[in-house]
Structures are given as C-alpha cells and as structure tokens.
Amino acid sequence: MAGDREDVIIEMKFPTEISKGIPNEGQLHEVMQQRLAVLPGEARKYEPLKLFRVPACFREANKVMYEPLEVSIGPYYQGRESLRSMEKYKWKVLRDFLSRNPDVGLDVYLLETKKLEADTRKWYGESISLGSDEFVMMLVLDGCFIIEYFLKRQNSEFDAFFGVAGWSVKSDLLLLENQIPFFVIHKLFSVHESLNAECNENCSLLELVVKYLPASDTFTRSKPPCKEINHLLHLFYWYLTFNATKIHSIISTPEEYGTFSGIESRYSWLESTGKDVKQEDITIPCVTKLHEAGVKFRLKKNFSHYFDITFKNGIIEMPLNVLNKPWCRLLTNIVTFEQNLPMQFRIGTSYAQLMDLLVNNEKDVVLLEKKGLIENWLGSEEAAAAFCNQLGSCGILDIGNHYFLDFMKDLRAYARLPWPRYRAKLMHDYFSNPWSLISILAAGLLLILTVVQTYYTISHA
Known part of the structure; x- marks a missing residue:
C-alpha cells in the first residue's frame, strides 16, 4: 500500500520554540531521528538508482533529447498537457490488448499489478505523489501499452495513430525518464499469456521486444534473464554493449555493484584504472x-x-x-x-x-x-x-x-x-587547396622542362 512505503518523507514540523530561535534539543533530535529512520537502504552501502531523473546540468542544455514527444510512460511526465492526446489513446490500446485474451479480465491485471506497487515505488529516484489507485492504473495502462505496441509490430497490424507518430513513440519508449520497471511489464505479459512469472532463457517477452529495438539485426542472440533487466533502455543497453562489458550482470545487484569482486580481471581495459594518466x-x-x-x-x-x-x-x-x-x-x-x-x-x-x-x-x-x-x-x-x-x-x-x-x-x-x-605539414601547407596543388604541379613541370632544355642544349653544343 502507498501508506506502507519505506520512502515516505517525514514533514519537518518544528516546535514553536525552534521556529523562534529558541533551541529545544530534545524535540529537534526526535524530528531528525525520525527523518533518518525512514531513509531507504543501509548506511555506507551503495545502491544504484534504477529509475532516476536526468541531472539538471545535462537536462537544461538539451531538453528535447530527454523529454517524450508523444507518449508518457511512468510517473515523471504523467499529466503533461502536450501528451494528453496519447493518454486518451492508451485506453483504446488497452481495449485492443484485453481483446487478445478475453479469458483474462481487467481485474486480474489490476490485482497482480497491485501486488507490485510497493516495490515499484522504491525504484524511482523521488517520491511519487500519485495515490495508490492512480499509480496502479498508470502501471497497467503504460505496461499494456508497451506490450500492445510490440504485438502490433509483430503481427503487422496497421494502427493509424502509431503510423503517424511511429518513430517518436518508439524513441519515447527508450528515454531514461520515461520508464516503468521491466518486472511490471513482464508480470502483465505473463498474465496475458497465462504463464508463470518466472523468466527463463526462452522468454517470449524478450523475443518480442528485442526484435524491434533499434539496430536489432546487429545484436547477439543470447538473452539476459528478465530479473536482471531494469527497464527497456537498460535492455537495449545490455545488447548494445554485451560483448564489451558484462555491465548487465551487475546493474541490478547492489552488493556486486559496490564491490565489483571478480569483475575487473575479465576486462583488459579496466587495468588502466589507477594509472598515472x-x-x-x-x-x-x-x-x-x-x-x-x-x-x-x-x-x-x-x-x-x-x-x-x-x-x-x-x-x-x-x-x-x-x-x-x-x-x-x-x-x-x-x-x-x-x-x-x-x-x-x-x-x-x-x-x-x-x-x-x-x-x-x-x-x-x-x-x-x-x-x-x-x-x-x-x-x-x-x-x-x-x-x-x-x-x-x-x-x-x-x-x-x-x-x-x-x-x-x-x-x-x-x-x-x-x-x-612531415606528411601532415606537407598536406596542410601545400595541398590544403587546389591552387596550392596547381602551383606545385606547375613549378614541377617548369623544373622538368628546364632540365630537359638544359640537357638538349648541352648535348647539341
């Protein structure tokens, strides 16, 4: 439930004495201690953010690269005015998705997603203001939207809205701030297919999604376990860098994330770390x-x-x-x-x-x-x-x-x-433009003619 979240922020309500500048050490200590008690994770243990906001120092320089153009996925852009047309269209997409398996009712999807609410909220880098029902509805709408998008691609089903906004929708689905956890998508897909939630090496969801990711024809055919994938962008990153690093195997494992035990020795390029560069x-x-x-x-x-x-x-x-x-x-x-x-x-x-x-x-x-x-x-x-x-x-x-x-x-x-x-200097000084080249060729030709003329003059003297 939303009220049971570990990341609830305690509102700082200071006693009157403190607000007037008169310290009350006991009350101040209690307020600060409460704030510390509800912090997620453990002290001095590194835990990577799974779904975080783009830092302002990067965002402000180029917002168009980070913000969705057509569709909002997840809570960060929920309710944005420019994306309202697709918000309405999500309900049609949900109806299309539910019609694929009429034996599974909407109530089943809602019930299974509700079980994931607490864990899902923890994945975001900031507190989500949506109430419990709103949050679960968002997850179902967005998760089913993603699955239906790829199913339509697989079945070559024409969709006018996707046809008009095709490239921008696909691009939006891979934005860092526009994600929901992959385990939510996997759960919805498993319910739809009447499968167990446990993933295996022949996961049909991965087979469906990877086929339509950018540059998919260059990907290795090995697939990661679903539990190691954070979100769609992470899945794409896994394939894009698979033969360069094993980063996909540590992203979702905090204890390995902090220690890297046994990982450095696999990659020669890590040996440069710590050198005097x-x-x-x-x-x-x-x-x-x-x-x-x-x-x-x-x-x-x-x-x-x-x-x-x-x-x-x-x-x-x-x-x-x-x-x-x-x-x-x-x-x-x-x-x-x-x-x-x-x-x-x-x-x-x-x-x-x-x-x-x-x-x-x-x-x-x-x-x-x-x-x-x-x-x-x-x-x-x-x-x-x-x-x-x-x-x-x-x-x-x-x-x-x-x-x-x-x-x-x-x-x-x-x-x-x-x-x-020497070659760089020659190219820069003498061959950087056509006139320099023509001058050199003319000078060379003149030199050759002069040598030939001198030879004949001497030989016939």
Missing part, C-alpha cells in the same frame, strides 16, 4: 588532421559491439554511425544512463567523448561520410558536428577509466612519428 594522453587530433597525417579510416563490418572502434597499423576501423533524430536521442540517454554506473563501466560515455575529439567541425563529418562511416540524416554537416560535440558533454568520466585510453595513446604515438608529422 595525464590530460594529454586523451588529447588527439581531429579526423581531418589525422587524415592529413596518413591515418586511414575504414568501415568495420564484423564488429563485436556498437562501440567497437580500433586503431592498428595506421588504420582506424569503426562501425557505421547513422545520425538521425531517434538515434541521437537514444545515444544521449545511454550516456546519461551511464552516469549512475561506476566510472569503470562507462563505455558509452567514453565513446561520446572520443567522437567529440574526432569531430571538430563539418569538415570532419564530410570526411567520415566519404569514408562510409557516417550516414547523416540531420540536415547538414554542421548539425552532425554539433551533435557529436554536445554528446561529449552529456556525461562525466575519469581519464584513467576511459575505455579508449589505449586507443588514443597508440594514435598519439603514431601521429608523432616523423613521416606522419
């Missing part, structure tokens, strides 16, 4: 300057994860990056989602900061487009460069924990070799 170690030239220095760029077709960028023998290889509005929103939310993870596991944040270094302006974007590494759907190269630059400012990362630390060190070492440096 300087700012210059992660200062690398932009794409254009690297190209001038002889660095080649190639599309990596067989990559193990989305952030699989490598440098070897003077060649940078990376997967294709399709820059469109939904994908940009998703990457931004992934970087912000990682801010709740320890520094060692922020691979998306490392990627964002690497792209910020590689792309300074539109010239860098043009070059990456020519090499087939970027598809730009943002309208202009300037817009693409601006996104890469702002993405790097959406997260914080300690230098020593940068996923691409070795990559950048190797790149700097290569750029400092004599030939790449």
Whole structure:
C-alpha cells in the first residue's frame, strides 16, 4: 500500500520554540531521528538508482533529447498537457490488448499489478505523489501499452495513430525518464499469456521486444534473464554493449555493484584504472588532421559491439554511425544512463567523448561520410558536428577509466612519428587547396622542362 512505503518523507514540523530561535534539543533530535529512520537502504552501502531523473546540468542544455514527444510512460511526465492526446489513446490500446485474451479480465491485471506497487515505488529516484489507485492504473495502462505496441509490430497490424507518430513513440519508449520497471511489464505479459512469472532463457517477452529495438539485426542472440533487466533502455543497453562489458550482470545487484569482486580481471581495459594518466594522453587530433597525417579510416563490418572502434597499423576501423533524430536521442540517454554506473563501466560515455575529439567541425563529418562511416540524416554537416560535440558533454568520466585510453595513446604515438608529422605539414601547407596543388604541379613541370632544355642544349653544343 502507498501508506506502507519505506520512502515516505517525514514533514519537518518544528516546535514553536525552534521556529523562534529558541533551541529545544530534545524535540529537534526526535524530528531528525525520525527523518533518518525512514531513509531507504543501509548506511555506507551503495545502491544504484534504477529509475532516476536526468541531472539538471545535462537536462537544461538539451531538453528535447530527454523529454517524450508523444507518449508518457511512468510517473515523471504523467499529466503533461502536450501528451494528453496519447493518454486518451492508451485506453483504446488497452481495449485492443484485453481483446487478445478475453479469458483474462481487467481485474486480474489490476490485482497482480497491485501486488507490485510497493516495490515499484522504491525504484524511482523521488517520491511519487500519485495515490495508490492512480499509480496502479498508470502501471497497467503504460505496461499494456508497451506490450500492445510490440504485438502490433509483430503481427503487422496497421494502427493509424502509431503510423503517424511511429518513430517518436518508439524513441519515447527508450528515454531514461520515461520508464516503468521491466518486472511490471513482464508480470502483465505473463498474465496475458497465462504463464508463470518466472523468466527463463526462452522468454517470449524478450523475443518480442528485442526484435524491434533499434539496430536489432546487429545484436547477439543470447538473452539476459528478465530479473536482471531494469527497464527497456537498460535492455537495449545490455545488447548494445554485451560483448564489451558484462555491465548487465551487475546493474541490478547492489552488493556486486559496490564491490565489483571478480569483475575487473575479465576486462583488459579496466587495468588502466589507477594509472598515472595525464590530460594529454586523451588529447588527439581531429579526423581531418589525422587524415592529413596518413591515418586511414575504414568501415568495420564484423564488429563485436556498437562501440567497437580500433586503431592498428595506421588504420582506424569503426562501425557505421547513422545520425538521425531517434538515434541521437537514444545515444544521449545511454550516456546519461551511464552516469549512475561506476566510472569503470562507462563505455558509452567514453565513446561520446572520443567522437567529440574526432569531430571538430563539418569538415570532419564530410570526411567520415566519404569514408562510409557516417550516414547523416540531420540536415547538414554542421548539425552532425554539433551533435557529436554536445554528446561529449552529456556525461562525466575519469581519464584513467576511459575505455579508449589505449586507443588514443597508440594514435598519439603514431601521429608523432616523423613521416606522419612531415606528411601532415606537407598536406596542410601545400595541398590544403587546389591552387596550392596547381602551383606545385606547375613549378614541377617548369623544373622538368628546364632540365630537359638544359640537357638538349648541352648535348647539341
């Protein structure tokens, strides 16, 4: 019940003596002690937030990346005026969902969801003001909306509303602040399918959802246990980084989250943690300057994860990056989602900061487009460069924990070799524009003609 929640905030009502500046130590001690007693968790034990608000320092710079455009999921945007049309439409979606299995009545969904209310409230990073009935109704409406959305996709059922707002709805479902716990969705789906709530490796809900996540064709076919998934964005993150880290296995386990026992040894990139790393170690030239220095760029077709960028023998290889509005929103939310993870596991944040270094302006974007590494759907190269630059400012990362630390060190070492440096200077000073090239060719041709003329003059003398 809502009244039994552990996260109830005790209102600070101070006695008259305290408000007038006359201390009453006994009463003050009692009020503060009550406030401490209802705090969730244990002292000095790190417990990650599961469903939290985007920090203001990131939100204010780019609200459109974090706020839903069409549909509100969960309590944070409940009742927003701009989303009211979809709130009304959720009832039609609920009716469609219930009609798929008439043997299961609405009362069953409400009863099973009611059992999850107390646990669900604890997952949010702030106290939820909705009453018990309102909260449960929201969970049922939103959870069934999500399931029905994917069922319509699976069955190729045309829906006019989803058709009009298709990409924005899909994008909204993966926003950090627009989530409900995955165990709520799983419970509703289990009731609908008349299955046990326990998840197994052949979970049909995961099979349904993953198929229609962005870039799903590149995902590994292994699936996580449902109990280890916090929400839809976390599920997508699990697949996006699966072969890079095992972050999915510790996100929902507080005791492992705090200690990381037995985890560091699995990943060579964690060994850089604690090393004496300087700012210059992660200062690398932009794409254009690297190209001038002889660095080649190639599309990596067989990559193990989305952030699989490598440098070897003077060649940078990376997967294709399709820059469109939904994908940009998703990457931004992934970087912000990682801010709740320890520094060692922020691979998306490392990627964002690497792209910020590689792309300074539109010239860098043009070059990456020519090499087939970027598809730009943002309208202009300037817009693409601006996104890469702002993405790097959406997260914080300690230098020593940068996923691409070795990559950048190797790149700097290569750029400092004599030939790449001379080549870069030659390209910048003499081949930076067509007129310089024409002048050099003309001078070379003149020199050749002069040598030929001198040779014939001497030979016929």
